[in-house]
Amino acid sequence: MPEHTTLDALESTPHAEVFGERSPRTVRLRLEADQRVPEHRHPDSNVVLHLLEGSLALTLGDDVYDLEPGDVVRFDGDQDISPHAMEESTALVVFAPKTDV
DSSP, X not given: OOOOOOGGGGTTOSEEESBTBOSSEEEEEEEOTTOBOOOBOOTTXXXXXXXXXXXXXXXXXXXXXXXXXXXXXXXXXXXXXXXXXXXXXXXXXXXXXXXXX
């Protein structure tokens, strides 16, 4: 049976776990205007970020990517990552475990 929810049901926290701790980890990220997530890494994950609303400057390593609603970015989590909201923003972020293939 599939799991189903809505992003509106996750309003209680800025970093809401969409399906709990199950893999792949899925988070609804909400940032206020000019809020920045400090540099960090997810070394065991490939990351997909889908910007739903707002505007983000996403720092990946030494590069910055300006994202608008509808943009989807996939990247290796083993680098410095820091999203910065240019305005109030909401994104859906999926952390897929890396596998040896």
